[in-house]
Amino acid sequence: MWNYLEDASNYQGHADKILIPQTEAELVGILAEAQAGGIAVTIAGGGSGLTGGRVPEGGWCVSLEKFNKIEIHDGFAVCGAGAILGDLHAAAKRSGQFYPPDPTETMAAIGGTISCNACGSRSFMYGATRRWIRRLRFALMDGRVLDVRRGDKIDFEVIPVHRPASTKHSAGYPLAAGMEWIDLISGSEGTLAVVIEAELELQPVPKExxxxxxxxxxxxxxxxxxxxxxxxxxxxxxxxxxxxxxxxxxxxxxxxxxxxxxxxxxxxxxxxxxxxxxxxxxxxxxxxxxxxxxxxxxxxxxxxxxxxxxxxxxxxxxxxxxxxxxxxxxxxxxxxxxxxxxxxxxxxxxxxxxxxxxxxxxxxxxxxxxxxxxxxxxxxxxxxxxxxxxxxxxxxxLGGTIAAEHGLGKRKRHFLPFLYSEAEIEAMKAVKRHLDPKWLLGRGNLFPMSPEHPGA
Ligand SMILES: Cc1cc2nc3c(=O)[nH]c(=O)nc-3n(C[C@H](O)[C@H](O)[C@H](O)COP(=O)(O)OP(=O)(O)OC[C@H]3O[C@@H](n4cnc5c(N)ncnc54)[C@H](O)[C@@H]3O)c2cc1C
Incomplete structure (x- = not known):
């Protein structure tokens, strides 16, 4: 719907290359080459984001649009990151089920909704996307592809950050002791991992x-x-x-x-x-x-x-x-x-x-x-x-948040210090450095960057 160099907020960018991998192996190869060459990588979903998160400012833009599998099972769906939300809704409906998170823009891609931890109008009852992810497959910049289930904890220490008192919140990493991979990657706005595939919980369509x-x-x-x-x-x-x-x-x-x-x-x-x-x-x-x-x-x-x-x-x-x-x-x-x-x-x-x-x-x-x-x-x-x-x-x-469902991306990243202390932001940057030491993925999202010291 939107081209690769802009998003729905009309934020414009530029890229040296636009890459559309067909397979996971190809995607991993692209990330390895970027890692070796120190090339920034911005992941494109459906382009309906409102914060400039998917808009590259140089480097490579990688679209997961070919990862568009949708498999419907009893109680869950398996979707590629590039599957379109509207297609998931339609496929789930044909089976008498529905996928609760509904950020109303049906052209969003599943990978994008996971990365923003999107909500929407029905989140009043059902909460955010994160809650409906049962399994997540993602690639890291160090070459690993992890396939984690709900309950699988991250394998490194983090310093916890506070959570505002609003019912909705999606800004920065929700760091907590013993947190799970799914909670870290969902909402990380393409800065920590490339989402490849997800198993998402479906509910039976309500009768009345x-x-x-x-x-x-x-x-x-x-x-x-x-x-x-x-x-x-x-x-x-x-x-x-x-x-x-x-x-x-x-x-x-x-x-x-x-x-x-x-x-x-x-x-x-x-x-x-x-x-x-x-x-x-x-x-x-x-x-x-x-x-x-x-x-x-x-x-x-x-x-x-x-x-x-x-x-x-x-x-x-x-x-x-x-x-x-x-x-x-x-x-x-x-x-x-x-x-x-x-x-x-x-x-x-x-x-x-x-x-x-x-x-x-x-x-x-x-x-x-x-x-x-x-x-x-x-x-x-x-x-x-x-x-x-x-x-x-x-x-x-008032005890609220700086971003409830769209994330901060590039356009709103300057809000991060309004909510979090320097120590909390440093704790988030430590996670970023741990998973992406060269600061290549989603560069410019959440944290301002300079070419000399991207994560400063
Ligand atoms: C008319 C309209 C109404 C909307 N209403 C709502 C609403 O009610 N609630 C709501 O929450 N949102 C809403 N949105 C915002 C938008 O639909 C969501 O933010 C959506 O989650 C973005 O998904 P996308 O695939 O379009 O992502 P994109 O815009 O392509 O990307 C968003 C972010 O996700 C990252 N990303 C994308 N795919 C991946 C991947 N595979 N791996 C890692 N990172 C990835 C990008 O790098 C970027 O940082 C609305 C937007 C529009 C245009």
Missing amino acids: MLNGIVFFSSDADSLRAVEAWRSIPGLRMLEWADEPSLGLIREKYTDLPKAAVACVIVEQLVEDESAVDDWVERLEEQNAMADESWFGSSEADRERFRAFRHALPERVIQLVRQLGFSKLGSDFSVPVEKNREMLDFYRDQIAKRFPAPFAIFGHIGDAHVHVNLFPSSEETGVEGKKLMDDFARKSVE
Whole structure:
């Protein structure tokens, strides 16, 4: 979908060679040659990343697109790193199963989602990608190919780092005493290993589900509803979009109620039809636009609502390309009890400092909304970047993270010291040096680098 020298955030790079190995032996050969020649290697997945992680800044770009095997078994799938997420979803569905992590962008490759530890809207119930990996096969820069299962511990010592109190977090290496290989490699953003293949857990497709897009004519009511609905049993999605977000897709969705200034998107596992009556009550209690809200329980409804939700980030990316700026989007998540405080901070700062369009939507169930800023000039572009830095600091101050699901890549690596102490970053660099002493893999991701001393 995106070419090898950019990603969905519009971050641009360059490479001396683009290599597309057909086999594992060929991949290992490429890594050995790079190791011998001191050549940086950046791994390309589907290109839907939002942090510049897959964008090379010199050296070789290696795409795993030929590693596209998908085997479906009872309870699990075996996928090559280049298998496309949408193909996995479709194949799992044909077997009456589903793969829980759903970072909505179906063109992502499995290797990319593992390397970012991607989440998405259903992560409200199912958590991040890491949790669904049962076995992982990956290549290291020292020539080894490891095939590890859940439970297999790393074979070297690490210094533990702290974890923020948000429910979602994917920034830096989650170092812990006695940690497992899968937890280290997943989320490492292509800096420690090249993911080759994974065995991923599948779940049976739930029998009954109810989906809804609930519209509100009051922003405050929509946010009160979020807090009231967070603990509803069986809820596997709790998403939210503000008025500017709805404005982005009104042209596409002409049936979107005119008076709506916010919406809450829900998906719930249900036992029977009585669940509908519960929602009728809830909508009334929360002063929602009951008659104009959309509910459905069929596969087609689910797909329609999924497309509606996905239209938001898609439109943002389209707009960013039109404007010609790099994407200015946040990925911060705070402890759920701090959700309102963080949102108020975003809005207050935008009102004071950013005289250009913006839109806020996303995974509010995990206190993880994406703030999207659309600069209209160089000045607003500069201010937008400063705002993002201040949002990152505020997230940390509230006990949250600097990246919940997209990682840091190159565009957001300067956030790392906002969350971690120097000693913690040094502990991560020690792991990097241990597995990739010449600092060749995913160079520039997570840690800034200079040609003389890449890991400095
Ligand atoms: C419209 C849209 C909506 C999105 N919504 C969500 C969302 O809701 N939740 C979410 O989590 N993300 C979301 N994303 C972001 C994106 O889909 C994820 O980050 C995805 O995990 C990236 O996968 P990819 O294959 O496209 O990776 P790429 O962009 O190709 O690469 C991402 C990183 O992974 C590394 N990598 C890729 N393959 C390998 C490999 N085999 N071995 C080692 N490293 C590798 C790359 O070097 C890079 O650092 C969205 C993106 C778009 C465009």
